[in-house]
Amino acid sequence: MTTDFPRTTTHRLPPSHRFRWLALLPVTLAPVAVCAPSVTGVGMAPIHIPDPVSGGQTDGYVFYPSPLPVHGTTAIGPYNVAAIPDAPALPGAKPLVVISHGHGGSRLGHHDLAAYLASHGFIVATLNHPKDDFEDAGGAGHIEVLAGRPIQVKSTIATLLGDPRWKNLIDATRIGVAGFSAGGYTSLLIAGAKPRFSRFIGYCERHPDDAQTCGDAPKFKAEAAKSGHTLEQVFDDMQGELGRWGDTADPRVKAAFVMAPLSLIFDEHGFDNVHIPLFLYYGQYDHVLLPDENARYIRPTLKTLVAVKEVPKADHWVFLPPCSEALAKDIGPLCSDPPGVDRAKVHAQINADALAFFRKTLDVQGR
Numbered sequence: 058m059t060t061d062f063p064r065t066t067t068h069r070l071p072p073s074h075r076f077r078w079l080a081l082l083p084v085t086l087a088p089v090a091v092c093a094p095s096v097t098g099v100g101m102a103p104i105h106i107p108d109p110v111s112g113g114q115t116d117g118y119v120f121y122p123s124p125l126p127v128h129g130t131t132a133i134g135p136y137n138v139a140a141i142p143d144a145p146a147l148p149g150a151k152p153l154v155v156i157s158h159g160h161g162g163s164r165l166g167h168h169d170l171a172a173y174l175a176s177h178g179f180i181v182a183t184l185n186h187p188k189d190d191f192e193d194a195g196g197a198g199h200i201e202v203l204a205g206r207p208i209q210v211k212s213t214i215a216t217l218l219g220d221p222r223w224k225n226l227i228d229a230t231r232i233g234v235a236g237f238s239a240g241g242y243t244s245l246l247i248a249g250a251k252p253r254f255s256r257f258i259g260y261c262e263r264h265p266d267d268a269q270t271c272g273d274a275p276k277f278k279a280e281a282a283k284s285g286h287t288l289e290q291v292f293d294d295m296q297g298e299l300g301r302w303g304d305t306a307d308p309r310v311k312a313a314f315v316m317a318p319l320s321l322i323f324d325e326h327g328f329d330n331v332h333i334p335l336f337l338y339y340g341q342y343d344h345v346l347l348p349d350e351n352a353r354y355i356r357p358t359l360k361t362l363v364a365v366k367e368v369p370k371a372d373h374w375v376f377l378p379p380c381s382e383a384l385a386k387d388i389g390p391l392c393s394d395p396p397g398v399d400r401a402k403v404h405a406q407i408n409a410d411a412l413a414f415f416r417k418t419l420d421v422q423g424r
Contacts, residue, residue, distance in 0.1 A: 098125040099175045100144030104223075106216050108187055109302050110205035117164045117184035117213060119223060120175035122147040127176070135383040136165045139172040152231035152419045153180045153217065154314075155210050159238030163191045167237065169378040173408040179415065180227050184213050189239065200298045203254070206243040207305040210234060214309060231419040233312040235411060237376045238346070241318025248313045249306040249330040251299070252322040255292040260321050260350060269345055306330065312418035314411050316376045317343060320351040325358055334363045334418040338407065340371035342395065363414060370397045378404060 100123040108115045123144040130137040154174055158166040164183040171181040186206050188196025196202040214232060217223045236244035246252070261271035281291045299305065316338045337359065339352035346352075348367075356365060368375055372395060379400045380392035394400050415421065 096127060096176045097147060097178070098123040098127050098144060099140040099172050100125070100142070100146055101131075101138065101140035101172075101175075102143055102222075104182065104184075104213075104216065104220075106184055106209070106213050108205075109208050109212055110201050111187055113187070115185050115187050115209060117182055118171070119217070120168075120171040120181040120183075121226065122151065122175055122178055133165060135381050135387060136168055136378075137381050138165065138168045140168075140175070146226055149226070150228040151178055151180050151226060152233065152415065152421055153182065153214070153227045153229075154233045154235055154415060155182045155184070155213050157206065157210055157234065157236035157240030157243040158183070158186065158190070159236075159240050160189055160197055161191055161194045162186075162237075162240070166191075166377065167235075169404055170235065170408055170411060174412060174415070177412050178421070180217075180223070182213050182217055184209060186239075186243075200295050200301065202239075203252070203295070204299050204301055204305060206239065207246040207307070208302040210243060210247055211303075211307045214307065229309065231311065231421065232309050233314065233415050233419055234310050235314040235316070236318070237316040238373070239319060241315040242320065244313040244315050245318055245320070245323070245328075245331070245335075246305040247307050247310050248333050248335065250323060250328050251305075251330065252327060253324045254295045254322055255289060256322045256324060258288050258292065264347075264350070267347075312336075312415060314338075314414055316407070317346060317373055318351065319346060320355040321346070323355055323358070328355070328358050328360070331359070331361055333361060334414075335359055335361050336363050336410065336414045337365045338368065338376070338410075339366075340368045340373060340375050342370060343373045345373035363418065364410070366410065368398070368403055370395050371403065372398075375400055375403055376407070 099120055101118050101120045104117045104119050106115050106117055120140055123141065124147055125141060125144045128139065128141050130139050131142060156167050156171055158164070164185045167183065171183055174181045186202070186209055189202045189206065217227060218229055234244045234247050261274045264271060278288055281288055310333065312334045314336045317340060337352060337356070339348055374391045375394055375398060377391060385392040
């Protein structure tokens with residue numbers, strides 16, 4: 058059974074349409090690391106990825122180290138991307154990181170992190186999650202999205218490892234994932250976490266005034282009743298379909314960098330099967346996914362945390378890259394931050410932390 062009651066969150070549609078159901082714990086930000094190996098130029102190329110959920114395909118990009126000089130930026134739509142389309146690639150097998158966007162996001166929604174990791178020796182893949190991206194977010198809350206997102210990440214990995222252009226550039230023993238908001242939820246499932254969808258019910262009973270997360274609850278309940286079901290039965294049906302397209306975990310993935318994840322739908326046993334290192338980030342004043350019900354709530358149950366960082370004063374959208382003028386005009390509220398938050402500085406720190414985390418957990422420095 059499908060439903061549009063639980064919604065995911067991240068960044069492309071207007072807030073009134075996209076702030077539903079799916080994107081942080083405490084520690085202050087450390088200074089950005091200043092010592093790093095040589096930085097290379099960055100190339101990028103489009104990829105086409107089979108989607109086991111729809112039977113069609115989706116699109117993404119591969120970012121990779123290039124011998125060309127360090128470049129400025131390339132304008133792609135509203136994004137200024139620090140990569141050169143179809144630049145030559147440096148030879149040799151490198152670690153792979155796949156980035157999962159949030160609800161309403163896109164394959165370029167975290168281009169700064171992708172380009173930064175690529176400039177420091179990583180292959181980075183991004184993808185659009187069908188029915189949950191900037192072009193069409195109509196699947197939000199349906200099992201095709203809630204269970205399908207990690208399946209699409211797994212397909213991205215399989216596609217690259219089987220592609221003659223990319224397979225020799227990737228070390229299949231060193232793969233990580235990163236994700237924001239719904240993409241953070243996706244990364245946790247890839248790591249082995251198991252959600253409990255019925256927890257949405259309890260959350261909305263505790264927070265009936267949370268229009269962003271629970272605004273569709275009355276409509277959803279009425280639709281369930283019309284079909285002769287209770288909300289509990291609807292969510293139980295969804296729970297039974299979690300493995301509809303296969304296991305949502307991927308043993309090829311060895312580390313997960315998780316930014317502002319939807320996590321209110323994990324119970325005390327939700328992370329029993331997570332055995333890989335995790336890095337958890339969140340904003341102190343996230344109003345989309347309340348920290349006490351999400352990141353702070355799951356922190357005690359995450360036994361493999363390498364680090365947890367809270368971005369002081371920050372809201373949910375701080376994890377999106379600093380916006381171009383065009384993007385700021387299009388999605389202004391998602392491009393602005395509370396007083397005292399410098400998004401560019403925050404991203405410099407996030408990028409440095411992600412690089413250090415993946416170098417350590419994927420054993421890059423020792424190779």
